[in-house]
Each structure stands twice: as C-alpha cells, then as structure tokens.
Amino acid sequence: MAAPRTPGTDRTSDALDDPQQVVEAGGPDAHAERPRPRRRLTQVVAHRTQRLVERPYGVVASTALGVVVLAMIGAVLGPAWDPAPMSDPLLSTSPSTAITGAPRLGDYEVRQRVVEVPLDGATVQAQITEPVGAGRSLPAVVFVHGAGTGKFSRAFVAQARSFASHGIVTIVPDKRLDTYTTSHRDYVAMAADYERSVELARTLPAVDPDRVGIYAESEGGWIAPVMAAEDQRLAFVVLVSAPVVPPREQAAFAVDSYLRNTGVPRGVFRAIPRAVGALPGGGFEYADFDVTPYQRRMRQPVLVVYGTGDSSMPTVQGAEQVLRDTAVAGGAGTTVRYYEGANHGIRVHGDVLPEFLRDVSGWVLGLPGTAGAEPVIAGAQPHQTYLAQPVPMPRWLSDGVVMILGIVVASGLVVVAGLAVAVGRLGELLRRRRSAATTPARRFAPGTALGLAGLGAGSILTVVALAWYLVSIGRLALDYQRNDVIVTGGWLLVRAVGIAVVVVGVLLVQRVRSVHLDGGVVAPGVLRSVAMWTVVVCSSLLLVVLAYWGVYQLGI
Numbered sequence: 009m010a011a012p013r014t015p016g017t018d019r020t021s022d023a024l025d026d027p028q029q030v031v032e033a034g035g036p037d038a039h040a041e042r043p044r045p046r047r048r049l050t051q052v053v054a055h056r057t058q059r060l061v062e063r064p065y066g067v068v069a070s071t072a073l074g075v076v077v078l079a080m081i082g083a084v085l086g087p088a089w090d091p092a093p094m095s096d097p098l099l100s101t102s103p104s105t106a107i108t109g110a111p112r113l114g115d116y117e118v119r120q121r122v123v124e125v126p127l128d129g130a131t132v133q134a135q136i137t138e139p140v141g142a143g144r145s146l147p148a149v150v151f152v153h154g155a156g157t158g159k160f161s162r163a164f165v166a167q168a169r170s171f172a173s174h175g176i177v178t179i180v181p182d183k184r185l186d187t188y189t190t191s192h193r194d195y196v197a198m199a200a201d202y203e204r205s206v207e208l209a210r211t212l213p214a215v216d217p218d219r220v221g222i223y224a225e226s227e228g229g230w231i232a233p234v235m236a237a238e239d240q241r242l243a244f245v246v247l248v249s250a251p252v253v254p255p256r257e258q259a260a261f262a263v264d265s266y267l268r269n270t271g272v273p274r275g276v277f278r279a280i281p282r283a284v285g286a287l288p289g290g291g292f293e294y295a296d297f298d299v300t301p302y303q304r305r306m307r308q309p310v311l312v313v314y315g316t317g318d319s320s321m322p323t324v325q326g327a328e329q330v331l332r333d334t335a336v337a338g339g340a341g342t343t344v345r346y347y348e349g350a351n352h353g354i355r356v357h358g359d360v361l362p363e364f365l366r367d368v369s370g371w372v373l374g375l376p377g378t379a380g381a382e383p384v385i386a387g388a389q390p391h392q393t394y395l396a397q398p399v400p401m402p403r404w405l406s407d408g409v410v411m412i413l414g415i416v417v418a419s420g421l422v423v424v425a426g427l428a429v430a431v432g433r434l435g436e437l438l439r440r441r442r443s444a445a446t447t448p449a450r451r452f453a454p455g456t457a458l459g460l461a462g463l464g465a466g467s468i469l470t471v472v473a474l475a476w477y478l479v480s481i482g483r484l485a486l487d488y489q490r491n492d493v494i495v496t497g498g499w500l501l502v503r504a505v506g507i508a509v510v511v512v513g514v515l516l517v518q519r520v521r522s523v524h525l526d527g528g529v530v531a532p533g534v535l536r537s538v539a540m541w542t543v544v545v546c547s548s549l550l551l552v553v554l555a556y557w558g559v560y561q562l563g564i
Contacts, residue, residue: 070514075507079562082278082555087285087400089277091264094392098324098344101383105345105363108381110370114175116142122160125181125208127201134181134205135160137172138214147219147243147372148177148209152202152235154226154249158183166360167223167368174369177215181205191291195299199234206239219243221308221372224250226352230299237305244375245306246368248313249352252303252326253396256295260284261396265319268393270484271492273499278558279478285401303333309340309379311371313364315350316388324392327385341380343371346387405556415471415553418546422464425539425546429457432535450532453523456540459516464543466509467550473502474557506559509551 116139125134139146149171157163160180168178184201187194202222210217221244224232229250236245251258263280312330314323327344334342347364349356354364371378405411436450452460477498484491523530531540554560 067511067514067518070517071507071511074510074514075560076562078510078551078555078560081552082558082561085404085552085556086278086402087281089264089280089400091261091394091397094324094395096324096328097392098328098385098390100346100385100387100389102386103388105347105367105387107343107367107370107374107378108383109377110367110374113366113369113373114139114142114173116140116173116175118169118172123208125204127184127204130184130186132182132184132201133160134179134208135168136212137168137178137180138212139172139175139177142175142214144214145216145219146175146177146214147221147375148179148212148215149221149223149246149372150202150205150209151178151180152222152224152228152231153183154224154228156226158185164223164225167365170360170365171369171372174366174373176369176372177209177212179205179209189291193294195230195294195297196234199231199238202231203235203239206235206242219375221245223368224248226251230255230297233299233302233306236308237302240307242308244309244311244372244379246311246313246372247330248354249315249318249321250312250326250330251321252299252329253322254296254298256284256399257396258321259295260399261322261394262320264394267481269319269490270481270495271490272481272495275558275561276481276499278561281400282402282405282557284399300329300333303330304336306334307337307339309375310334310342311368312342312344313347313354313368314345314390315347315352315354316390317349317356318352320352322392322396323390325396327390331384340376342384343378343381344385346385346390348388405553411553414549418549419468419471421542421546422468425542426461426464429536429539432533450536452532452536452540453519453528453530455519456516456523456530459512459519460540460543462512463509463516463547466505466512467547467554470502470506470509470554470559471550473505474554474559477502503559506551506554509547510560513547513551 118137119140120135120137122133122135125132151164151168153163159182164178164180168180171178181202181204184198187197206220206222209215209220218241221242222232222235223246225248229247229252232245232247232250236242253261260280263284264277267277267280310330312327314321314327316323323346331342331344345364345367347354347361350361350364354361374381433451451457477494480494480498484494520530531537
C-alpha cells in the first residue's frame with residue numbers, strides 16, 4: 009500500500025528535494041531531471057546575493073569602495089604637495105628705506121627720443137630719456153623687461169622719467185619678441201640682446217661709459233645676472249622683484265601663495281605639482297634655468313628691492329640667496345630694501361612708490377659710496393611662510409598634451425557613441441515601418457541605456473566643472489580676491505558631481521549583473537555592444553584623470 013500523501017504536495021517536487029528518489033522513480037526522463045536541483049540552488053543563491061547587494065547600504069558600500077580606489081589611483085599617479093615652512097626669517101634692521109650717503113637729488117627737465125638698436129638678426133626700438141642741463145659724465149640705466157612687459161611705451165614709464173629728472177640717463181629698449189614665446193625663452197641669448205643697449209648707452213655723449221648699469225624687474229632677474237657675469241664692466245645691478253629660484257619653483261610658489269590667499273580647500277593644492285610639473289607642449293626648457301652660477305660671478309654693487317605685498321615672489325628667500333651668492337663672488341656690496349604693502353611692480357594703489365624712486369636714484373648717483381652703506385637690510389619687515397623648492401614631478405600623466413588630448417578624445421568618443429546608438433535606433437524604426445515588421449525592436453536591457461548615458465554625461469560634466477573651478481580660482485588668485493561661494497562651494501560641487509558619477513557607475517554594474525543572471529542580453533547587436541564598451545572605457549579614463557587632479561582624494 010502506498011504511503012498516505014499530504015494534500016497539496018506533489019511527488020515530483022518531493023523527488024527534487026532528494027536526488028535518490030529521482031533515480032528510483034525511473035522513467036525515460038529520470039536522468040534529465042538529475043541536474044535540476046543543483047541549477048535551482050545556484051540560481052537561488054545568486055538572486056539572494058543580488059538582492060543583498062542592491063539594497064541601499066550595498067550601493068553606499070560599493071560607492072565608498074569606488075571612491076577609495078579612485079583616491080588610491082590619484083595618489084599613485086601624481087605627487088603630493090607639501091612645501092616646507094620658512095624657518096629662517098630675514099630681519100629688517102631699520103624701518104627707513106633711505107639710502108645712507110645718497111647725494112641730494114636733482115630736479116631736471118627731461119627730453120626723450122627713440123632710436124633703433126641692432127641685434128643679432130633683428131632690430132628693436134629703444135626710448136632714451138635724458139636730463140636737460142645735468143652736464144656730462146652721468147650714470148645711465150638700461151631697463152630689462154619682466155614677463156608682463158615688452159614695449160617701452162608701456163613699461164617703466166614712471167621709473168625712466170623719475171630717474172632722468174634726478175640726473176640719470178635711462179634707456180628702455182623694446183623686448184625682442186621673435187625669439188620669445190611661452191614655451192621657449194633663452195635667458196642667455198636675451199642677455200646678449202640687452203647688452204646691445206648697454207653698448208649704446210656707453211656711446212651717449214652725456215654718459216660716463218664706466219657708470220652704466222642695469223635695472224631688471226621680475227623675469228629680468230634671471231637675465232641681469234647673466235649680463236653682469238659676462239660684462240664685468242657693468243657699474244651696478246638693480247634687481248626688482250627678482251624670482252632668483254628657477255622658474256618652475258617660482259611658478260609653484262606663486263600658485264601656492266595665490267591659492268592660500270584665496271582660501272581654497274587643502275585638497276586643491278594637489279593640483280600644483282600636476283599643473284607646474286606637466287607643462288603642455290614642447291619646449292619649456294627654461295623652466296629649470298638656474299641663475300645661481302651667474303649670481304656667484306656678480307662683483308658689481310647690487311640693490312635688491314621687494315614689496316611686502318608681493319606674494320608671487322619668495323621675498324625673503326630671494327634676498328638671502330642673492331646675499332649669499334654675491335658674497336661668494338666677493339662683490340662690491342649688496343643692499344636690500346622692502347617697501348610696505350607694495351606689489352610686484354613696487355606700486356601701491358596703482359602708483360609707483362615715490363620713496364622707491366628716490367631710493368634707487370640716490371643709490372645709483374651715490375655709487376660707489378652707497379654700495380656698502382649700512383643698513384644692508386632695511387624697510388618693512390618681510391614675511392614668507394613657505395619655501396620655494398623643487399617641484400615633485402608626476403610619475404604618470406606627466407605629458408600635458410597627451411593628457412589634454414586624452415580628455416578630448418575620450419569625451420568625444422562618449423558623445424559619438426551616444427549619437428551612433430540614436431542614429432542606429434532611428435534607422436531601425438524606419439526599416440520596421442517600411443517592412444511592417446512585428447518582431448520586437450532591439451534595445452538595451454531596461455535601465456542600461458539610462459545608466460550608460462548618466463555615466464558618460466556625468467564624467468564629462470565633472471571634467472568641465474573641474475576646469476571651470478580651476479580657471480575661476482586662478483582669476484581670483486591673480487586679482488587677490490576671495491569668494492567663499494566659488495572657492496569652497498565650487499570645490500564641494502565638483503566633488504559631489506564626481507561622487508554622483510561613481511554612484512551611477514555602481515548602479516549600472518548592478519543592473520548589468522541582474523540582466524546576466526536572468527539570462528538576458530544587455531546590449532543586443534554589434535552597434536550597442538561597441539557603444540556600451542566605448543562609454544564604459546572612456547568614462548573610466550575620465551574618472552582616472554579626475555582622480556589624478558584630486559577630485560576623489562581622501563588625504564591619501
């Protein structure tokens with residue numbers, strides 16, 4: 009007699025729970041039924057795991073893991089930025105900038121004329137400004153441009169007229185621009201060009217050829233020492249807002265100072281070695297030009313001038329370096345002056361400080377007696393918080409052009425992939441309408457197309473947002489302005505958008521996994537498959553670039 013059966017049960021389902029019963033049941037399909045329990049158990053485990061991962065905390069955990077991975081990638085790809093604090097202050101011994109032993113200054117009318125200065129392979133114009141009635145055997149000053157100037161009509165206008173009115177002949181030549189570009193600057197060759205103006209000054213009837221010196225501002229501080237080292241006949245050197253350290257170090261120092269003035273979050277500073285270390289394009293060989301060997305050959309009297317409101321230059325470190333180098337050279341004496349609140353051009357509220365003009369004229373006219381006059385360091389007390397130092401170079405993505413091209417190409421491919429799918433979809437609809445087909449149209453698995461669109465568009469949007477933020481910060485920094493909404497709010501916005509892209513990526517991965525577990529097709533057809541992988545790969549590359557620039561950094 010058969011055992012009694014509980015209502016609602018089925019022998020087949022009982023047998024599925026016991027493989028041995030399937031064998032005993034016999035029948036032609038007995039062997040076909042044997043693997044079913046194992047397959048059902050695998051599916052049950054997979055579906056339960058999927059539901060567990062798709063819960064909210066699973067999304068959060070996966071997103072956190074993705075951000076940590078991107079932060080680690082960013083840390084590996086590029087160097088950190090941690091400048092050393094300035095621990096050796098330079099003390100001003102007197103608040104007065106007046107030059108001890110300077111003679112009484114004249115007050116002459118001036119006359120100006122423009123001449124041509126022949127160079128090696130070019131000709132530039134120069135403006136000569138002379139004092140009227142000052143006599144002969146006068147000193148002369150040749151001006152050497154900084155990076156922001158190039159024409160005598162706009163550069164050193166106040167200085168040239170003021171010095172001439174005090175009894176000094178001045179020459180302001182145009183900068184030679186046919187050999188001067190953003191990526192190429194030869195400071196030794198530029199020194200040779202400016203030397204032609206020095207030679208011209210020595211031929212002027214009112215000038216004593218042994219009293220001709222140079223006045224160099226900003227970038228000219230890398231040129232003037234070359235001139236002084238090669239032409240020992242030069243009578244003096246005036247260095248105004250001189251960088252002294254190599255250009256790459258000065259640029260990093262200036263960016264650091266500007267960002268600190270703007271009040272940006274600490275994480276933004278990671279961009280400094282990436283921006284300064286990976287200069288886009290060829291050239292930039294001058295970025296590591298070292299002026300020290302030339303300064304150690306300067307035996308002329310040197311006047312070093314800085315404004316305490318100039319945050320772009322290492323005002324303490326620069327003066328200390330010049331003092332050390334000229335001591336090595338056994339020079340005639342170095343004098344350092346700091347002007348309270350003056351900016352890079354020794355200006356306050358847009359005007360060149362009159363006391364600065366007075367002091368330079370008095371120092372030049374009083375030479376050689378004013379060369380070693382005390383005090384050596386005077387004026388406002390300078391402050392420099394951090395050292396200008398060698399910039400750590402990126403280990404990867406160090407070629408700026410490659411990185412920029414990579415961003416452009418990756419973003420373009422994401423857009424092209426989206427357009428290709430849209431055009432392909434439109435073509436399919438038109439063909440179906442002409443043929444009156446009833447078969448289902450090919451589409452991405454539900455939710456996949458939206459996830460891919462969000463991933464691609466989000467990664468591009470984050471790159472654009474980061475570029476906007478860096479440009480905005482740069483403008484604020486150059487104008488010495490603060491804007492907490494842009495500085496702090498903008499950085500939080502960029503990071504929030506970046507993290508949102510990671511969330512979209514996590515949801516997309518989960519959706520693709522779900523489709524695969526259900527036996528479905530994520531991207532039917534070659535076009536959709538290629539478009540999907542194009543978006544995934546290119547978006548991943550953009551996320552790596554964002555990680556490199558610190559969007560996902562966690563203090564690693």
